[in-house]
Amino acid sequence: EDQVTQSPEALRLQEGESSSLNCSYTVSGLRGLFWYRQDPGKGPEFLFTLYSAGEEKEKERLKATLTKKESFLHITAPKPEDSATYLCAVSNDYKLSFGAGTTVTVRA
Amino acid sequence: DVKVTQSSRYLVKRTGEKVFLECVQDMDHENMFWYRQDPGLGLRLIYFSYDVKMKEKGDIPEGYSVSREKKERFSLILESASTNQTSMYLCASLVDRAGGKAFFGQGTRLTVV
Numbered sequence: 425e426d427q428v429t430q431s432p433e434a435l436r437l438q439e440g441e442s443s444s445l446n447c448s449y450t451v452s453g454l455r456g457l458f459w460y461r462q463d464p465g466k467g468p469e470f471l472f473t474l475y476s477a478g479e480e481k482e483k484e485r486l487k488a489t490l491t492k493k494e495s496f497l498h499i500t501a502p503k504p505e506d507s508a509t510y511l512c513a514v515s516n517d518y519k520l521s522f523g524a525g526t527t528v529t530v531r532a
Numbered sequence: 533d534v535k536v537t538q539s540s541r542y543l544v545k546r547t548g549e550k551v552f553l554e555c556v557q558d559m560d561h562e563n564m565f566w567y568r569q570d571p572g573l574g575l576r577l578i579y580f581s582y583d584v585k586m587k588e589k590g591d592i593p594e595g596y597s598v599s600r601e602k603k604e605r606f607s608l609i610l611e612s613a614s615t616n617q618t619s620m621y622l623c624a625s626l627v628d629r630a631g632g633k634a635f636f637g638q639g640t641r642l643t644v645v
Binding site (some may be wrong): 433458465468472513519522 | 536547567571573575576577580590591622624626633634635636637638639645
């Protein structure tokens with residue numbers, strides 16, 4: 425069975441304080457690893473797709489990296505608007521399996 | 533941009549009622565999903581569909597069924613609602629078979645009393 429584990433559960437940062445979120449996974453036949461952002465009361469919003477170990481993607485202050493067993497989402501110099509829950513998901517053919525998420529709070 | 537619309541934002545139903553949650557997508561996507569989201573548990577897959585009239589069980593299908601009569605519409609049915617089905621329900625539409633770039637609806641917060 426596919427498993428996705430995210431850590432930490434919650435992260436409180438000062439504005440400008442960089443940090444990383446972890447996503448470790450176990451899946452047979454990985455088709456891709458995905459990061460989503462979810463704001464309170466809304467559906468998740470797609471951020472990145474990573475397909476192979478060593479791949480990196482960037483968007484504004486976010487950078488996602490992938491190894492054979494885990495992925496990291498680096499938040500560089502975060503701002504309060506980066507506060508959200510960040511979800512990791514893995515794809516095995518048609519099925520998309522999610523982790524429980526990391527809730528990030530950035531204080532001004 | 534892709535739009536995935538869920539019929540209700542908030543629903544309150546009584547135990548034992550039959551509940552229908554509707555989801556419509558406007559981009560002709562083949563793959564659609566129903567998840568429930570609970571604190572500390574993340575998104576758990578209930579059912580998914582990769583074609584009209586096709587359905588597959590996800591990780592937690594018990595107590596639920598689905599219907600996909602048209603490509604754009606995927607319905608989740610709670611045959612006899614119970615209090616442990618109180619949750620946030622999210623519908624998603626997938627852009628391609630590689631998965632991942634899913635577009636989500638705004639969610640339906642269902643309370644069963």
